[in-house]
Amino acid sequence: MLLSKHFSKSRSNVYLCMMQSVRDIIDQNLFTVENLVTLLSSSVDDGLYLLKKAGEVKLKTIGNKVYFRGLIELSNVCEKDCLYCGIRKSNDAIERYNLTDEEVLGAARFAFAERYGSIVIQSGEVTNEQFVARIERLIRQIKALSDNKLGITLSLGEQTEAVYRRWFDAGAHRYLLRIESSNPELYRQLHPDDGKHLYQQRLASLKIMKQIGYQAGTGIMIGTPFQTMQDLANDLLFFREFDIDMVGMGPFIEHDDTPFRNPVAGSLSLPERFNLSLRMVAILRLMMPDINIAATTALQAIDPLGREKAVKAGANIIMPNITPGKYRNNYLLYNNKPCTNEEPEQCGGCLDARLSLADSEIGYGEWGDSRHFEKKEKG
Numbered sequence: 001m002l003l004s005k006h007f008s009k010s011r012s013n014v015y016l017c018m019m020q021s022v023r024d025i026i027d028q029n030l031f032t033v034e035n036l037v038t039l040l041s042s043s044v045d046d047g048l049y050l051l052k053k054a055g056e057v058k059l060k061t062i063g064n065k066v067y068f069r070g071l072i073e074l075s076n077v078c079e080k081d082c083l084y085c086g087i088r089k090s091n092d093a094i095e096r097y098n099l100t101d102e103e104v105l106g107a108a109r110f111a112f113a114e115r116y117g118s119i120v121i122q123s124g125e126v127t128n129e130q131f132v133a134r135i136e137r138l139i140r141q142i143k144a145l146s147d148n149k150l151g152i153t154l155s156l157g158e159q160t161e162a163v164y165r166r167w168f169d170a171g172a173h174r175y176l177l178r179i180e181s182s183n184p185e186l187y188r189q190l191h192p193d194d195g196k197h198l199y200q201q202r203l204a205s206l207k208i209m210k211q212i213g214y215q216a217g218t219g220i221m222i223g224t225p226f227q228t229m230q231d232l233a234n235d236l237l238f239f240r241e242f243d244i245d246m247v248g249m250g251p252f253i254e255h256d257d258t259p260f261r262n263p264v265a266g267s268l269s270l271p272e273r274f275n276l277s278l279r280m281v282a283i284l285r286l287m288m289p290d291i292n293i294a295a296t297t298a299l300q301a302i303d304p305l306g307r308e309k310a311v312k313a314g315a316n317i318i319m320p321n322i323t324p325g326k327y328r329n330n331y332l333l334y335n336n337k338p339c340t341n342e343e344p345e346q347c348g349g350c351l352d353a354r355l356s357l358a359d360s361e362i363g364y365g366e367w368g369d370s371r372h373f374e375k376k377e378k379g
């Protein structure tokens with residue numbers, strides 16, 4: 001009798017040691033791969049606790065401000081052929097465009113007038129000298145027209161060290177390059193095997209931009225073909241290990257003109273990818289309380305209030321689209337991209353109203369740099 005009682009008690013202790021409760025993991029910051037998988041796949045109730053805790057940690061650490069980065073989608077011309085992306089080189093169902101310099105500068109003036117603290121220049125990947133010199137010139141012109149006040153983030157893919165340096169010297173101070181997956185094997189499955197889409201090259205680019213002095217941002221898609229919960233857990237650990245300053249991650253959404261147009265067997269549904277994305281944001285906020293985390297547009301493609309929900313769960317950056325409306329239908333990375341029929345003027349007010357729902361305030365006219373980066377700089 002005694003023996004069996006003792007036995008069952010010690011069994012339950014062993015069980016407890018093996019499987020931490022969601023609350024313990026969160027309250028004691030026990031972020032191992034196994035525990036992260038537990039958080040990602042926990043019950044609805046535990047999930048709500050996670051989102052609530054992350055919101056609290058954000059408020060306590062960096063406050064309730066959300067910073068805008070006006071997004072300029074400069075061009076959909078791309079030298080790469082990523083299997084998931086709607087603007088991949090092999091997609092000949094889209095019309096390729098390039099904004100004129102005047103349109104880029106007009107968008108920057110709009111952002112400045114609206115007191116967005118920063119802009120992001122994003123484009124398909126182009127590496128020729130003409131493109132590089134054009135970006136360099138545009139950065140200098142945007143700095144000049146805003147009296148050095150607009151912050152500039154670039155999202156222009158893999159470039160050489162010399163190019164990253166030229167753009168940094170011209171005045172860009174943040175760079176976004178998603179690692180897409182920190183698992184080299186999964187990275188390989190998401191990209192063509194042509195010697196031009198190499199995980200090691202991606203990683204090297206991120207390291208170089210950090211060394212140059214950029215605030216470095218990276219990220220992943222959630223719910224891609226072949227991805228597992230362990231992959232996502234390892235991605236979170238990668239962000240921390242790499243000591244990243246900013247992260248943008250959102251659900252993967254199929255695009256009809258790509259090889260991944262149909263969900264592969266065992267794929268998560270879109271609502272599942274959405275919920276998992278919110279959990280990823282929340283866990284990352286707990287793991288890295290002072291970094292910048294974006295509430296990505298892909299969230300809004302699944303749920304009209306997706307970005308606001310992410311802000312509640314720990315995100316603090318939003319990228320309103322300020323690309324002239326006529327081009328937006330050609331920068332479709334995935335199906336059902338929101339706001340493609342709007343002009344820039346319509347985005348700011350709409351976001352302002354929505355964010356007040358998430359008890360947030362917009363940091364107008366501020367750069368809203370990553371506190372994490374600032375702390376590192378001060379040493």
Ligand code: SAH
Nearest residue numbers: 084085123124125157178251252253333334
């Ligand atoms: N050429 C730039 C910008 C690429 S687009 C670069 O390489 O960084 C920006 C991001 O959109 C990509 O990094 C990818 O993570 C995301 N994206 C592409 N296709 C997507 C899809 N089908 N669903 C969701 N996100 C996608």
